[in-house]
Amino acid sequence: EQDNDDEAFGDPTIWQKSNPLFELESKRKSAIPKMTAERDELNSQGRLPDFLTKNMNRWQNAKENAFLPVDLLTQAIIPAFNMQGRDVYIGFDYSQTNDDTAIAFVFPYTDDTGNQKYHLYQHSFIPLAKLGTIEAKEQRDGINYRDVESKGFATITRDRFGLIDEDEVFNFMLSFIEKYDLNVKAILYDQWGTGTFIRRLDEI
Numbered sequence: 001e002q003d004n005d006d007e008a009f010g011d012p013t014i015w016q017k018s019n020p021l022f023e024l025e026s027k028r029k030s031a032i033p034k035m036t037a038e039r040d041e042l043n044s045q046g047r048l049p050d051f052l053t054k055n056m057n058r059w060q061n062a063k064e065n066a067f068l069p070v071d072l073l074t075q076a077i078i079p080a081f082n083m084q085g086r087d088v089y090i091g092f093d094y095s096q097t098n099d100d101t102a103i104a105f106v107f108p109y110t111d112d113t114g115n116q117k118y119h120l121y122q123h124s125f126i127p128l129a130k131l132g133t134i135e136a137k138e139q140r141d142g143i144n145y146r147d148v149e150s151k152g153f154a155t156i157t158r159d160r161f162g163l164i165d166e167d168e169v170f171n172f173m174l175s176f177i178e179k180y181d182l183n184v185k186a187i188l189y190d191q192w193g194t195g196t197f198i199r200r201l202d203e204i
């Protein structure tokens with residue numbers, strides 16, 4: 001077992017503590033690049049505990065090691081925020097058939113005591129192509145999407161094939177910007193599958 005979680009990002013040769021075969025130079029040389037790539041991929045997905053458990057023999061308490069604990073999120077909720085005319089950074093993550101597509105708006109601001117803060121607003125688009133029904137999607141993800149949609153934070157696809165319409169997402173973003181007269185500082189995105197979205201950005 002590694003002595004602490006931070007060793008996952010330290011000198012890979014000390015991984016021998018949890019990987020005895022590293023005693024063999026050939027095993028160590030072939031394993032380190034693969035393990036490093038796996039660590040980086042899982043870390044980027046917020047799943048570092050999976051790597052620590054599997055490769056470092058570090059027992060992980062899922063509740064304690066969650067990327068964002070629920071109580072931390074709850075504490076960050078505020079009753080209202082005036083978005084009108086503000087600077088905003090927009091994030092876009094697209095998935096057509098299975099995972100949710102999301103548009104996130106990040107508003108930097110200074111609170112009454114002079115502290116730099118960020119207000120986050122997100123809208124999700126829910127596909128049904130893989131699971132077929134909203135009931136199955138809700139059961140798998142553990143989220144009441146119909147309730148979330150009724151509160152204005154999501155749009156469940158109406159496409160007959162259950163797909164996400166990229167144009168609908170793009171038009172939602174433009175309407176949101178225009179409604180609140182936002183000063184867009186940047187639009188950041190995962191480029192996978194976003195060809196139509198990016199082409200339309202280039203046209204405006």
